[in-house]
Amino acid sequence: EAGVVQSPRYKIIEKKQPVAFWCNPISGHNTLYWYRQNLGQGPELLIRYENEEAVDDSQLPKDRFSAERLKGVDSTLKIQPAELGDSAVYLCASSLGPAGPQHFGDGTRLSIL
Amino acid sequence: AQSVSQHNHHVILSEAASLELGCNYSYGGTVNLFWYVQYPGQHLQLLLKYFSGDPLVKGIKGFEAEFIKSKFSFNLRKPSVQWSDTAEYFCAVNSGSARQLTFGSGTQLTVLP
Numbered sequence: 001e002a003g004v005v006q007s008p009r010y011k012i013i014e015k016k017q018p019v020a021f022w023c024n025p026i027s028g029h030n031t032l033y034w035y036r037q038n039l040g041q042g043p044e045l046l047i048r049y050e051n052e053e054a055v056d057d058s059q060l061p062k063d064r065f066s067a068e069r070l071k072g073v074d075s076t077l078k079i080q081p082a083e084l085g086d087s088a089v090y091l092c093a094s095s096l097g098p099a100g101p102q103h104f105g106d107g108t109r110l111s112i113l
Numbered sequence: 114a115q116s117v118s119q120h121n122h123h124v125i126l127s128e129a130a131s132l133e134l135g136c137n138y139s140y141g142g143t144v145n146l147f148w149y150v151q152y153p154g155q156h157l158q159l160l161l162k163y164f165s166g167d168p169l170v171k172g173i174k175g176f177e178a179e180f181i182k183s184k185f186s187f188n189l190r191k192p193s194v195q196w197s198d199t200a201e202y203f204c205a206v207n208s209g210s211a212r213q214l215t216f217g218s219g220t221q222l223t224v225l226p
């Protein structure tokens with residue numbers, strides 16, 4: 001089966017600029033996750049979707065981060081404006097259900113200048 | 114809130130040595146436990162998982178892990194490592210109520226040929 005697809009793989013922007021990441025989950029996976037992974041740390045959940053509904057966004061910094069999953073398939077994560085501390089790898093994952101094993105994409109490595 | 118501790122940040126072994134990576138979690142209820150592996154330049158992959166039943170679970174590539182409820186531990190083991198096992202290993206916990214996957218900070222394993 002095709003895995004979780006993310007784009008772009010790398011993104012370099014200047015601070016205060018906007019940036020967006022895209023994720024296409026495994027076909028049939030209703031649950032989609034966005035994580036942020038800082039250097040030397042494990043992934044930390046930003047938001048979880050069940051179909052098109054965001055059911056857990058408690059860790060999402062809502063002043064600058066937004067996400068959407070229109071039609072319950074693809075998802076985008078946006079940062080506007082980006083800050084130096086946002087430099088990290090942004091991971092997307094999907095699973096059949098909220099308790100199932102999660103399958104991860106390759107991630108987007110974001111560097112803020 | 115649940116948390117996961119991986120006490121070994123970097124482990125260096127020679128080929129054929131035995132491996133044990135520690136993982137402890139803090140949550141008193143029912144948990145699902147996972148080990149993920151990230152090979153250089155690749156995405157996170159599921160190595161093995163524990164949901165219920167036999168506390169000794171076997172995963173891919175000869176890895177196994179033992180769930181010891183009284184110690185809140187889920188240590189990863191492999192009797193004889195290979196150079197190709199060089200990777201970063203993450204322990205993760207998903208509790209039934211939170212439905213949020215919490216990762217440890219990871220252990221970088223380097224196997225010397």
